[in-house]
Amino acid sequence: MDFLKSAVASAIAKGSSFPYSLGDRVDNGESIWTLHNATKRDDGSPCSVFTFDIAANKSRLPLAKNAARKLRTLRHPGVVKVLDTIETDANIYIITERVAPLSWPVKRRSLSEETAKWGLYTVASTLKFINDDASSVHGSVRVSSVFTSESGEWKLGGFDVLSSMKEDDAVIYTYGSLVPDAARYTPPEVNKGGWEVIKSNPLAAVDAYGLGILVFEVFNGSFMGADQVGKTTNVPPSMHQSYRRLCTANPKLRLSPGNFVEQGKRSGGFFETPLIRLTQDIESLGLKNDAEREEFINELDELSDDFPEEFFKMKVLPELLKSVEFGGGGPKVLGAIVKIGTKLTADEYSTKLTPVIVRLFANPDRAIRVCLLDNLPLMIDNLPQRVVNDKIFPQMTSGFTDIAPAVREQTVKAVLAVIGKLSDRTINGDLLKFLARTANDEQPGIRTNTTICLGKIAKNLGQSTRSKVLIAAFSRSLRDPFVHARNAGLLALGATMEYFTPEDAAGKILPAVCPALLDKEKLIRDQANKTVDMYLGHIRKEASKMPDTTLPPPGATENVNNAARIGTSNDTSWAGWAISSFTNKVTATKGEIQTTNGHKPAVVEPVRPASVPRPAKSTPEVPLVQPKEGLHPTAPSLGRSLSDRPVTAPREEEEADDVYDAWGAMDDDDDNAGEEQTGDNFLDATATPKDTLSPASTRPTTAAFDDGGEPDFAGWLAAQAKAKAKKPLPKGLSKSSSTREIPSRPASTSRTVSSSTTKPKPTAPPKKIDTKPKDEADDDDWGAWD
Template sequence: MEYLRTLGSAAVSTLVQKSGLNLPFYLGSKVASVDGLYTLYDGTKRDDGSLVSIFEYELSDSVKKNAKPLAQNSLRKLRTTRHPDILKFMDAVESDNVIYIMTERVRPLQPELSKWASKSVQEKEDWLLWGLHRISVPLTFLNDACHSTHGKLTTSSIFISPSGEWKLGGLELTSNPREENSVLYTMGGLFSGSSSWASPEVKQSGWPILKEFDPAVADAYALGLLLHAVFNPSHPPPATAQPPHTPPSPASRGSIPQLVFPCYKKLLNPSPKSRITAKDFLSIGMAETGFFVSNRLVKVCLGLDNLTLSSEADKNLLLRTLKETASSFPPEFASYRILPSLLSALEFGGASAAAILPLVLQFGGNISPEEYSNVILTPLIKLYSSPDRGTRMALLEHLPEYVDKLDKKMVSEKIFPNLQTGFSDTVAVIREATIKSVILLAPKLSDRLLNNDLLRLLAKLQMDPEPLIRTNTCILIGRLGPSLGYNTKRKVLVPAFSRALKDTFVHARVAGLMAFMATIECFEIEEMAVKVIPNMSFTLVDKEKLVRDQAFKAIDLFLQKIESHVKSMVCGFQLPPVMSLNLLQFQA
């Protein structure tokens, strides 16, 4: 196996397949060796390329062979125990000498603890309490619903998901006392380092004694030790871990929060019958003034999980909290925990799009360019087909924030077919917002859509009952003018602007004149003299001074352009000599 690890993942897969194994993944780089029992690798799922983690239990020599029941127990428990906070099982490959378990992509907790050591006291405390909350929930599930003992709750049994959430793993010793051949009671003492997390009753009477107690008691003691390990990593184990198991003193609190310390002491009670359980710890922390319920990250997670069922007041409070504290969240938590929940609420109506969309774009700023399209743009583009006007309005209002990420194919094939319904919407504000969005989307439209479909829609809007919409439509056509095709310019611009000059709304007439001026480079000289100036000239005597002033400026601009061109013209006609003389005499 050591030889295989020196090869690339594809070579490993080929060789293993020749030996009778068919791997559903490509083995990547090594992450860590854990407890001398397994090696953790990054991996890639073969069928869809998604990122996974691979736990390799290598059992080739006689010493490791003895640990095979532990590896098999881990596989069995992961496969049958499903909980959002327990490591998600995906697939497995098993042979006589090796067991591979494929799970969701995770990384070990221990290196993350080191990274957080440099954070502020409050940031670190918030993160650790959030993590302990995430571990207490599945531990309670194992103890109560599964009537099982985890048996190995240490920092090496906890992993971090891409969203930064703590996931419970390390199920090698997880056992139900009702099952035959449960490994905890027969092999618990054989596990390397098991004495470091063993409870006082186990140290006194051995692992089989746990069958006589509630499945939660051993895990509760280990939870107390875990609490000490994450808050006081540089301190020696608490005195209660060794005989005579004296209770923790106030001086030993270290960095453990004041509110948590009473629970910590009760978790480490040497008497299993007097010890609080993980369920008790969770209940105390989630009480009205508990240390979990007041935790910022815990509150956000609970709010996101219940977003669709929450009252409008609670939704608004959560969204306001997210907006005001966005920069304070861990980046991975913001990108892979908050953002997916917001996108889900946006897609399935958990809250108003006007409130959620700005947050989606705000938190989406941390997403890498490679992921932005799938994570942010795909759900946003899908929303353009929504019949809800609030959603469509929010998409258009915030278009400047994501339009640069859109490509021509997205705009032409997926957005524009749904966008064009907004041109004929019965609500004027939607029509106006749709018009304003076109100037941003136009550079990404295909030539056919720009020169045909769009202009037909704009021609109808020039007769809209709302004067501001007619005005903005004229301005839009003027801004689009330079990007139109040669023949389209010839056919469209003069009629469109001339129509605006006859509008009853004064600002529409001014817009028509300014549009002529803005597109002066789109007209040939002959066209200026024959079509443009004649179609503008009647505005010189418009009843509104604002229009007349703009008309003189416009015509003067075009005359200067024509005059400049005429000066460069070479006369191609010569008068006969006699006629030339007569003309000279006449001039004299």
Template sequence: MNFLSKTIGSFAGSSIPYTFKEKLIDPTNPISGVSQVDRNSIWTVYDGTNPKDSLQVTIFEFSLKEARNKRFELLARNAFRKLKMIKFPGIISIIDFIENDVSLYIITEPVVPLALFLQTHSLHQEAIVAGINDLSRTLTFLNEDCNSLYGGFDYFRSVFVNCQGDWKLMGFELVTNLQSDPDQPIYRLSRSMPEPPDVDPESIRRDPKKYDSYKLGQFIYAVFNGGSVDTNFKLPVKLVGPSKRLMAKRINISQFGKEVEPYFQANTIVKFASQLSELKFMKSDAKLDFFKTQLPQYTQDDIYPPGFLDHKLLPELVSQYQQVSKSSASTELESVAKQETLATLLDLILKFGTKLSSEEEFRRVVKPIIFSAFAANDRAMRLVLLTHLPNYQNFLTDSDIQGKIFTPLLGGFQDTNFMIRETTLKSITIVIDKISVKQVNQELLRVLAKSQMDPKPSIRVNTIILIIKISSKIYANSKNNVLITALAKSLRDSFVPCKMTALHGFETLIDEFSLEEICSKVLGHLAISLMDRKSSKVRANAKRVFDLYLSSVETHAKELPVADGDEDEDEEEREFFKRHAPQQAEAKVDTPTAGNNNNNNNNNIGGFGWGMVSKLTSLGGAVGGGAAAGQLNSDFNRSTPDLTRVGTPTQEELPITTSADTTMASNWNEFNDAWDTGAGDEVEVELAQLPKPIVENTKKINLGRSTDTSTGRTAVAPPLRKPLKTTSLRLGQAAKTEKPKSNLKLNLNLKVEEDDDEEDGWGDGWS
């Protein structure tokens, strides 16, 4: 638009309580080639708003001080006066009239010139026919009921389209009452029009109404032909004959309406508009039947002009919804019918409300209904709300979602109907960007943990999808634990798509996990899926993702710094030997003898190893004597636990010698005498039948053998049954009698319990 003209227009309108916006028509524009809409008008037309309620309006302005407008002043004052006097649905709705010394203002409902409207919208033939029907009825009202002549009916000047898609009559500059109008504008002022009509005063006087008939015929051809009145253009068959008779002045407009009435009444838009106008007078049952059966038939075709459904149907639906919601139900049957009606109306309100082009209008009309419907906690209404959420969520702000919708929305997870639960889950995915971080961590995650165990497989899949999507909103201190736990649980799901989704989650979130988490947690979970018995696809994807994680670990390992030299693995053992090995033991060990040179060379001090440690620990008090060797044995036993020992008591745990032990010692003396009498063979046979004792135990506690000092022979003790019944020390064979209650038993039990409770960090992987 021309900036200068817009600025002047805004300045001129500063004295009226309305805000001027874009200029629609500018008759003062000096640029050649402007549209005929500008050339044919005496009014400067603006879009505007009413500051009181922020509603859209259209402002018609006529400047009284502009020199060009002197010859149009009487025309403007005639329109100003006649529009105050004549009211009809087909005439543009007037909001306000303002007159001062500078200008005349007519404030109307928001409208657009028909010629401009048809340039930007391609209307269906049904919509054009419905518009012609509206205009013919309005002109019939003027001619017959008001006994007036419209005069100068014109395609570019006379008709405007409102936000509902209705065609409204404007341009009352030449409207003349055929009986009481003293000025007779049609005769006196017609030549003053910007584009003078072809007026023959004498022919008008003979039959004034036929002049409007002639102009309507021209208008019908112009509408179907882009503004041209070429009669060769094809019209709908039902309109061809009547339109030609209009132009020939053979019939007036009222006769035209009666002739084409069946055709107009068969028009879908005309019938629908008629039904809507009668809706307020219907009973509740009839309304519900209309909404459920007839309304879907009307709205299934895309034949309506822009704004018809949004601004004509939607307000009526909202009005009906408010009336039904306020009504009371005395019986359960009436209550069910009421909820059914509300759900049906809500579905239609959201269907057409989401097509509104103005966010402000949606906020004013539809939002309150959405909030109240969520609070109602009705299953049918909840399903309708969630189904349409993708369409209207763009109209909702973050505060709307967080304060009015999120909490009621979470209630859907508790519904016994799986459709409600699944639709709720999908809805959370849609609005997740508008949910606060606090709500995600303190409310949503708790619900999703339960939803991940839902019996419906599709809900479990959508749950893990949502968890992956909200990963960026999870608190950093618990984020990775939540993700790994949730994904690992889905990897163990019996539903293959759930496993695939979890693998995809591990793949997309690989950058979230540290190397320690990958090694200690993630790889173990992924390894389970490598042996999935149900799906080869899962195994293949698990292998790919596993390799991806393993590759990241290997890449990092290659970047670790290289040490100056390999660490000597035996350094600690050599240091231990230097500190604790007795000198006499070293001398004896290092002295080679015939037949064992190789053995000594392999186990000398310079080549200290586990073989030497084994020898040192077997020396006890025999090698080196004294406390040094015993200290070495004790230190070694404490520093290196025996993994094969099963609860063998140490020397500190052995009980004090009792009378039973003395008896056992005397029996060992009798056993030594048996070797001298040749009874050793019989004893060896009986001993061979016993279980072999653990070697380590026999080395550490030299029981069961005795040495004859005279001969140097070592004898094996025979099985002694009586001592075995009374002592806690036994070889191979368990005692059959009840164990004596002594400190030894208590100590052993305590020792075993301590060993069992030790946590060595490996878990049960070695059991």
């Protein structure tokens, strides 16, 4: 004490202020101490300061000095932890851990039965230590002497008259009656014979009586006087017998605090609760084997939400974190951590849990990873966006390609939890590429969940790739052999209809959905009908806004040749225009071929059907005149419409195109639907169709097919004859040299005039065409032109 006084005097001499900053005053009820919340100036850590004003309570100064001395020397987990004591001429300060009076929740009746039992167990165990191990008497057990720490644990204070029975001049004998409101809590034998009577009675008798009053106060909110002692109102029935023995009038028959604890800990006793077992086992969690740890976690799961949150935050959570990260706690421990984490504030979460969660996502243990992914919805709100996008999601991506199906499936489900914390670049880049892999997973459940996931995150996808990716993905799911995958595709199309244009709905979606109308499963047929009805309504609504026609008004000048080719406006039958066009083609051969300079060619052929070859000429052939460039537009490829032609994308959209490449075109072969494909071998929806075009259609041309003229058979036959010479027919199918076989050409190939046929080589003589009628067997070779 002298050393402490000299230290304080030295600090004051150097001009140093009080090392603690006092905050708000805390209501401490009837006490000789004034309680303040405070913080330590050095590090800002929270604490509490009990202040005794010497001038105002000089008669009780011995009580204050006794309390300061006993708190410094008596150490126990159930006793208020003292950080420092300072005595000056004016005041005595006791600096402790941050505490709050128990009288607050007791008066509000806000304590649950489990919490009350847990607290009474702690106080009774502390009194057992004081009586049995320290051979001392507390002498002032009541609600005002009990405090709660930041962890929610009950701490015993009020050591004003705590005395060792080995001391002849113990403070309790002389100053016991100076404790505020002592008469209400004093045992009946002390009221009759004074404090000296405790020497002739069991040492624990006084504290046992005070513990009985504390039990009544905790369950009833207040204690008014001796007439309430022993009443069992609101006291749990399992405690009635032991509680009455604490409060009996005969001190020799009272149940000591130690015996009270023992009776409560018996099998089926009132202290056999999950919360009390948890507090006993939490300190040794890291030393438990797998079976003991499993039992501990099962008990932890039994705890209800009304248990003290502070205890789980301050005591249980740190031990669980150490166990799961270093002690092999496993997924059950992790689940308990996440459950406790829901009660943390944002600052507490970022400080205590976020760093551990980030490290656990890098853990190779699949059970831990699956548990993390399963609990992401409970954690995601407390994780910053930068942490999720830059640290957690990159660790998650390994789950998309994990060999364990459970990990892949849980990773796909976890996308819904993290999608709101991912950047647009991550969503439309890495995420879509990984989902393209799981959309072709070998497990049908994973393919189905990927389709569901895409339907739910559609609103988060970029506008440049959303419709293309969704159409490709959902169209593929409609061809899936797994019935639930097909159903998921139909449901997803119905849920995302707002993201598709009417053109996409009519040209891409409905053609993909219509085959499902005749699906073998009634579930699919019914859902397909619903989906078709939805999209038809969407299309019809858009069609109602379109004009009746885009043709020019009747008075406008029209091209006569074009009008002749498409028929008259009076033709109302559905085949009228086709018949007129065919007639125009026949009659068009009656015209004369003009050269580039306007003069007629030397030879004019008579009119003949298109299927009859040209007759042989005695004079050399006149080369066909090269059509003027630009007179007729180049015929588009029949593999797709003009609207589907690839458009040169700006540089910033190259990444979006790469993402779409991973999903493939909507018309992928069904044979490849179940094969696993990567981003390198998926087909692009804007790429060339799978049907390979003939060489003639792939070469650059300067003239397009003209419906009003006659095809250039001569040049085409010459090219075919040259090809036939290099590739002889199979044995038994060879023909005479005078007859050349003209193979059929695919209908999709546009008929263009090769530049090589318009300018024959000057050294080669012109080819002669055999005009003899062809054999019956050659008719099939002209099928493409019929």
